Amino acid sequence: MNLNQLLVRAAHSFPDRVAISHGATNYCDYGTLARRVAGLAGAMRGDLDLKTDDRVGLFMTNTPEYLEVFHGALHAGLTALPINNKLHEKELAYILDDAGAGVVFTTPDLAEKAAKGLEIAGSTARVVVVGEAEYAGCLAADPMEMLDRADDDLAWLFYTSGTTGNPKGAMLSHRNLWEMMLTYFLDVDRVPVNGAALHPAPMSHGSGFYGIPHLAVGARQVVPESGGFEPDEIFDLFQQHEEVTLFAAPTMVKRLVGHPTGDAGNLRTVTYGGGPMYVADLKQALARFGPKFVQIYGQGESPMCITVLPREDHVDTDHARHEERLASVGYAQSVVDVKVADPDDNAVPTGEVGEILVRGAVVMQGYWNRPDASAESLKGGWLHTGDMGAFDADGYLTLKDRSKDMIISGGSNIYPREIEEVLLRHEDVLECAVVGRPHEDWGEEVIAFVTPNEGTEIDTGALDQLCLDNIARFKRPKEYRVAAALPKNNYGKIVKRELRNMLESEDGG
Numbered sequence: 001m002n003l004n005q006l007l008v009r010a011a012h013s014f015p016d017r018v019a020i021s022h023g024a025t026n027y028c029d030y031g032t033l034a035r036r037v038a039g040l041a042g043a044m045r046g047d048l049d050l051k052t053d054d055r056v057g058l059f060m061t062n063t064p065e066y067l068e069v070f071h072g073a074l075h076a077g078l079t080a081l082p083i084n085n086k087l088h089e090k091e092l093a094y095i096l097d098d099a100g101a102g103v104v105f106t107t108p109d110l111a112e113k114a115a116k117g118l119e120i121a122g123s124t125a126r127v128v129v130v131g132e133a134e135y136a137g138c139l140a141a142d143p144m145e146m147l148d149r150a151d152d153d154l155a156w157l158f159y160t161s162g163t164t165g166n167p168k169g170a171m172l173s174h175r176n177l178w179e180m181m182l183t184y185f186l187d188v189d190r191v192p193v194n195g196a197a198l199h200p201a202p203m204s205h206g207s208g209f210y211g212i213p214h215l216a217v218g219a220r221q222v223v224p225e226s227g228g229f230e231p232d233e234i235f236d237l238f239q240q241h242e243e244v245t246l247f248a249a250p251t252m253v254k255r256l257v258g259h260p261t262g263d264a265g266n267l268r269t270v271t272y273g274g275g276p277m278y279v280a281d282l283k284q285a286l287a288r289f290g291p292k293f294v295q296i297y298g299q300g301e302s303p304m305c306i307t308v309l310p311r312e313d314h315v316d317t318d319h320a321r322h323e324e325r326l327a328s329v330g331y332a333q334s335v336v337d338v339k340v341a342d343p344d345d346n347a348v349p350t351g352e353v354g355e356i357l358v359r360g361a362v363v364m365q366g367y368w369n370r371p372d373a374s375a376e377s378l379k380g381g382w383l384h385t386g387d388m389g390a391f392d393a394d395g396y397l398t399l400k401d402r403s404k405d406m407i408i409s410g411g412s413n414i415y416p417r418e419i420e421e422v423l424l425r426h427e428d429v430l431e432c433a434v435v436g437r438p439h440e441d442w443g444e445e446v447i448a449f450v451t452p453n454e455g456t457e458i459d460t461g462a463l464d465q466l467c468l469d470n471i472a473r474f475k476r477p478k479e480y481r482v483a484a485a486l487p488k489n490n491y492g493k494i495v496k497r498e499l500r501n502m503l504e505s506e507d508g509g
Contacts, residue, residue: 002149003174003212004074006181007034010218017218020064021196023225023233024240027064030218033071038143040072046141048126050102055081055157057096057104057125059114061227062203065130067211068139069105070203074174077147079154082204085110092117094166095159099368101125107227108132151175157368158300169368170300177212179335179362180303184213186334187308188294189269195219195243200229206247206274209304214245231259238265245269250277251492257281257288264289269311271296273304275493279326280424282314291315297329297399301383305333305362307397321392327421328396329389336360340391345380353390353400353413357382388415405496407436409444414475416446416496422470423448423463428456433486433494434477437503448477449499451486458482 007030010019015031028036044050056073058080060066073080081099083092085107096104096117103126106114111129118125128134149155156172185191197214199221201207211221222241224233229252238244245268248256253272267289273296285293295309309330316322332338339347340354348354363383366374377384388400400406400415407414416434423432430453436444452458460480467476487498 001151001174001178002074002077002146003155003177004037004071004146006212006216007037007071007075008146010034010215014218017193018220019215019218020067021220021222021241022064023222023237027223033068035143036068036139037071037075038146039139039141040068041076041146042144043138043141044072044076044078044103045144047138048103048128050076050078052077052147053079053154054102055079055099057099057101057114058082058204059085059092059104059106059110059117060130060203061085061107061109062199062207062223063107063130063227064221064223065105065107065135066203066208066223067221069130070208074149074155075146076144077149077153079157081157082208083159084202084204086202089113089116089120091167093120095169096123096125097121098166099157099159099169103128105130105135149174151178152365154365156303158303158364160300168370168373171365171368172303173365176303176362176364177209179360180209180305181212181216183305183333183335183362184210187310188271188296189245191217191219191245192243193217193219195245195268196222196241198222198224198234198237198241198244198246200224200234201247201249201252205300206271206304210245210247210271219243229255231255232261235259235261235264238267239263242266243268245271247271247273249274249492250281251275253277253285253293254281257285264292267292269294273297278421278424279323280421282326286314295329296333297397299383299385301364301377301385302336302358302360302362305336305360306338306356306358306385307331308333309396321394324392324398325396328392328398330397331395332397335362338397339382340389340397341382345382348390350391350393353388353415356385356387356389356397356399358385359383405435407434407444407446409436409439409446409474410442414446419446419448419467419471419475419477422467423450425470426458426463426466428452428458429463430454431486431494433496433499435496435499435503437479437500438507445478446475447479447481447499447503449481449483449486451483 011030011034019030019033020027152173155174158170159167199207297307298304307330419434430451432450439445487495
């Protein structure tokens, strides 16, 4: 069944409800949104000359039109291709070429970059700039009936971040997204009809995924006028809308916690994921905002769906293992099986570390035009995440870093996150990253990069003592490097690969 049936139903059952707000201003109701989407779909299949399953690029700053284009593509039986708007032109070109995009919708601020990306890719695909005359003409095209789709037909082609090479396109079907939507209601949150999904995070990723459950109940989507994450604006919008929910990366949560504005207004839920949320940071967030946090762990290959740490566990301070649970990513979500396995894909005993494997109807169909990578990733019917972790006796999963981030020193496995959790307990440490440096005798040695809070100086001797007091001596960093900032990718994640490359180049490697 076509996922866009959710919009068709909403428009039929409650056409006058607000569907999208742009900041504090209502942009359109559900009846209007459905009409605009049907016209846009007609233009895609008509003037834009797209055929069933063709890819529709969305290279856009967050904007109300984003939702129109996304649902227009689904309505027309096409595949949406949302692309991170912070990518370099060459990175954009790779995705457009690899996916074979038939058209690219963009916002005025990104139009030049979109055109350059297509030029580099050698593509003749058209660029349509939302808000301009051609886009208005698309909306006014003859509306088409929604095209029926099979469960396994593609809906969303999601390109991974490509930290170890060129990104791969995870093929997400209509069924995958239906399952993702259902597990939101089962495991993450209830969506009241007066609720609002706020989109300060990129709609090409987690925020866009979690707009779908809100559409399903006829709640509203709120797109900040800035098109991104501006804490002043976010706090204002908490006052303007009811029952506000947002998806946020841990770095965004940290910035909200540190913002001087006091009143979170109508904030209902912050769902966080996409990177490590350290216990010290999480405790500060809970102290500031209260029991409003839900953690999810997922990948583009299993969108938003591997494990969940519900709000109740965040505040269950009477539980004997409360601290350990805050450091975990929770238990398996309702629509997946999750196991921790050895190199032969056999489940390891409780407490032992292995690779995290996932299976279920939410898991991708495979990688676009990458049969070898698909076979390797989905071997035996399980998605091999590349993440390392361990289950406790209650089925709560704790991540132990990506397999490539694990440090092997003197034959012992060392997991950087364990050390980072300790370093972040120091009041002068804003953020940190622990990596391995090649060592002639030990294989690797532990190096810690730390960034100080503004106006402070870090005493590395105190950091060393903190580690000696809390973790085994062999895990202790052999060197502490103070840095003004740490390298990050377009999603705000620290890029440890760059730190390792720097260390190797210093060593002459």
